[in-house]
Ligand SMILES: O=CN(O)CCNC(=O)c1cccc(Cl)c1Cl
């Protein structure tokens with residue numbers, strides 16, 4: 001099982017590389033890895049597992065955070081309307097996005113960042129993502145608000161981008177232009 005020991009931290013080169021596309025169909029090793037990434041997220045959202053294995057909670061995880069520069073991400077969370085987003089994705093790609101931006105008023109955090117970095121992270125309010133899931137289905141996901149933000153945080157990891165790269169250096173709490181707050 002994946003634990004925090006497997007997660008690389010700031011300074012590890014994998015976090016600043018552009019990850020490589022996975023050749024489809026994925027190998028058994030790649031399928032098992034992506035499945036283990038999804039399991040990490042589920043474990044990290046279970047109080048027992050969290051305390052037993054000293055896990056930090058997460059709603060997404062990208063392979064570069066394990067030092068593996070492949071375009072694979074796992075997402076697992078329930079939004080405020082109770083909609084479950086649970087995906088293991090190969091080669092996710094943002095194919096279109098809104099002009100409007102959005103940001104989490106609570107800011108963002110990252111398992112690969114062992115410190116609190118304050119400030120608003122401006123992102124697209126709505127995105128369309130194509131990807132192949134763990135079962136080999138080609139997906140086209142239209143995402144908005146919190147889901148859109150989480151997917152962008154993960155896809156950023158595949159491009160060597162950290163959430164704080166987006167924060168305004170002069171004033172971290174600058175309200176980004178044309179952006180709406182998401183609580
Ligand atoms: O790359 C994934 N992680 O680092 C997992 C830990 N961070 C989170 O779960 C998290 C927390 C707040 C906002 C966003 Cl957007 C995310 Cl993604």
Ligand code: NI
Pocket residue numbers: 109110111112153157
């Ligand atoms: Ni992260």
